[in-house]
Amino acid sequence: MELLFQLGIISLLLLIGWSIGGATERRHFRSLVKREAQLRDILVFNERRPPQDQAFGQAALVMGSVVIGEDYFKRFAATLRSLFGGTLRMYESVMDRGRREAIVRMKAAARRQGATMVFNVRFETSSLSADAGQRSSVFSAEFIAYGTALKPR
Amino acid sequence: MELTNLETFPGKTIVRHLGLVQGSTVRSKHVGKDFMAGLKNFVGGELKGYTELLNESRNEAIARMVAQARAAGGNAVVNVRFSTSNIAAGAAEVMAYGTAVEIR
Numbered sequence: 001m002e003l004l005f006q007l008g009i010i011s012l013l014l015l016i017g018w019s020i021g022g023a024t025e026r027r028h029f030r031s032l033v034k035r036e037a038q039l040r041d042i043l044v045f046n047e048r049r050p051p052q053d054q055a056f057g058q059a060a061l062v063m064g065s066v067v068i069g070e071d072y073f074k075r076f077a078a079t080l081r082s083l084f085g086g087t088l089r090m091y092e093s094v095m096d097r098g099r100r101e102a103i104v105r106m107k108a109a110a111r112r113q114g115a116t117m118v119f120n121v122r123f124e125t126s127s128l129s130a131d132a133g134q135r136s137s138v139f140s141a142e143f144i145a146y147g148t149a150l151k152p153r
Numbered sequence: 154m155e156l157t158n159l160e161t162f163p164g165k166t167i168v169r170h171l172g173l174v175q176g177s178t179v180r181s182k183h184v185g186k187d188f189m190a191g192l193k194n195f196v197g198g199e200l201k202g203y204t205e206l207l208n209e210s211r212n213e214a215i216a217r218m219v220a221q222a223r224a225a226g227g228n229a230v231v232n233v234r235f236s237t238s239n240i241a242a243g244a245a246e247v248m249a250y251g252t253a254v255e256i257r
Binding site (some may be wrong): 025058139148 | 155156157158159160161162164193194195196197198199200201203204207208211233234235236237238239242245
């Protein structure tokens, strides 16, 4: 009876994760596509030096960051998948979302400065999972993108 | 104080190099926030509390780096880099470092 109860809770959480988590992800992707289109005119480069033959106005460090967590369904699916190894597609979408969100926020910061280009863009990702070893621990990752925003002269 | 992660300052010249400066901070998550994030983790998505917390930490790290650069007599920091590490359960260190310079 108790086992049945526990199974019930787990499947309820899986259902919540799958439905709400999936909806959140789709909504996030839609919003990313929209904001990426709005910020398309801000050019982003990972070159270390801006072109020498152009004059630029003020330079400023800009940054975008986001912390994204997985949902219960993804965690469950990834645990199962890890038994056999291979591509963890459910996490790939989380990484993709995080990194694109960080870029969008960095570009938005550049626009607030009145800049049109961002040079020397660097990415960083770090895991924020608390309490290693604890099953219920929160897995989440922080994504940051930063670079130097330049205004045209 | 001007910051850039380029090696030079566009439109300005570096007249003096003043060496490496760095700032860091270690913060842990608020229990309430951690609890909320735990709940949020069933459905996934952005954990806004953590995003804000890490942004605050990063601003603090930058402020400490800037204070060092100012103490060294600089008016800009070039080649700024960030790094984050998860040093203990629930605590993260955020670090910013760069080269303090005097620009004109």
